[in-house]
Amino acid sequence: MIEIKDLHKSYRMGSNSLHVLKGINFKAESGELVAIMGSSGSGKSTLLNILGMLDVADSGEYTLDNVPIKDLSETKAAQYRNKFLGFIFQSFNLINYKSALENVALPLYYQKVGRKERQEKAMSYLEKVGLKEWATHLPSELSGGQKQRVAIARAMAAEPKVLLADEPTGALDSTTSYEVMDLIQKINDEGNTILVVTHEEDIAHMCKRIVHLKDGVIVEDKKIEQVRAQQYV
Numbered sequence: 001m002i003e004i005k006d007l008h009k010s011y012r013m014g015s016n017s018l019h020v021l022k023g024i025n026f027k028a029e030s031g032e033l034v035a036i037m038g039s040s041g042s043g044k045s046t047l048l049n050i051l052g053m054l055d056v057a058d059s060g061e062y063t064l065d066n067v068p069i070k071d072l073s074e075t076k077a078a079q080y081r082n083k084f085l086g087f088i089f090q091s092f093n094l095i096n097y098k099s100a101l102e103n104v105a106l107p108l109y110y111q112k113v114g115r116k117e118r119q120e121k122a123m124s125y126l127e128k129v130g131l132k133e134w135a136t137h138l139p140s141e142l143s144g145g146q147k148q149r150v151a152i153a154r155a156m157a158a159e160p161k162v163l164l165a166d167e168p169t170g171a172l173d174s175t176t177s178y179e180v181m182d183l184i185q186k187i188n189d190e191g192n193t194i195l196v197v198t199h200e201e202d203i204a205h206m207c208k209r210i211v212h213l214k215d216g217v218i219v220e221d222k223k224i225e226q227v228r229a230q231q232y233v
């Protein structure tokens, strides 16, 4: 599904340059649930933004669903992003003056899905995340966990091939964090490919595979069974 080879990224600020990604090699198959873990500033968001086609690498290769990304024109890239990728952010990024239902329906509007189908689909995704009763409520009337559920329903509504979550539990207390991760696991069980960026070890441990990013390189890449086995040595 996803394959990157020798990816490099630097940020330039005036005459200074910060080399953030220093040759990343990574592969994720369809149906995986992968945590990208690392301390703050290790380049997790930079990597996820490149995977999400929100940013471009300086060099290296990125293939998404067998399509080499750098061959795409800007218009094609935007279409590709809307069709293949769903995003979940730490700060939810909901539209404050729109109801939960309208927020979820928004990607369908951009996909030119008709009004009735939009409403029905959005409602079914709200139901999936347990928020059917909250459809007409504004984000300001929802708890943090509920807001993130709406954001997850919105990301799923467009039926992307890959869901990218950047610190999805970063703004939530631990109980709510586990609930949101339970939901992410459930969505993964249904076959969705999901990458979760986090700096929290217990959140990473709720994924099936943990990739550890440090100083711009992947220093560890293990299935959760291997990680757990190691803990008891």
Ligand code: ADP
Binding pocket: 011, 012, 013, 018, 020, 038, 039, 040, 041, 042, 043, 044, 045, 046, 047
């Ligand atoms: P993480 O998500 O792991 O905390 P980031 O990918 O956000 O890390 O950032 C990695 C490094 O790159 C940090 O030192 C950060 O300050 C820097 N950085 C991130 N985005 C930019 C930017 N747009 N311009 C300059 N520096 C940036």
Ligand code: MG
Binding pocket: 044, 045, 046
């Ligand atoms: Mg980050």
